[in-house]
Amino acid sequence: NAGVTQTPKFQVLKTGQSMTLQCAQDMNHNSMYWYRQDPGMGLRLIYYSASEGTTDKGEVPNGYNVSRLNKREFSLRLESAAPSQTSVYFCASKDRERGNTGELFFGEGSRLTVL
């Protein structure tokens, strides 16, 4: 049982390049999330998908796009990377059947450096 799987684990980009972070969960969860983690800033929500077919902006959506490909997969795209997007990115999922509360299950993170 893999849980939440993110790829790649590490990536170095040059300013202006694009890339997609992939996330897949095998727990049949309805809700999926993308967070970024920066020193002294905690975890900040970029985008989330409450259910298949829906996506919504979080606290820091600028510069990112997302796609909920199916119930399992939720990808995060940087169209034109900037140094300010250097961060560790976490994907998470949650079982919607538990209502608004309930445990978030996180992947192991993707460390992105933009030069």
Add this chain to the structure above:
Amino acid sequence: GENVEQHPSTLSVQEGDSAVIKCTYSDSASNYFPWYKQELGKGPQLIIDIRSNVGEKKDQRIAVTLNKTAKHFSLHITETQPEDSAVYFCAALLTGGGNKLTFGTGTQLKVEL
């Protein structure tokens, strides 16, 4: 929206001592307060949570207390062990806030031998 403040940012204790991490939140409508532990190189993992209709919850060596009037909640770890060393995040869920948790900025706990 919700704002969560967490203190201290770093905490060092001797093995066997207790550790306390405190958080405050801004919106009185928040009703769910989880705590996550993040080990080095890993994603955060839920260790305990509390709902607004409960004042205290315990699970072995960890406990969480909630003061709704003052809008603050705390994590207590007793008899600390080296494996407790990690970053701890508090969070608050605002009802009607689109099902989004707001996290604190994290506390780096170091348990020294």
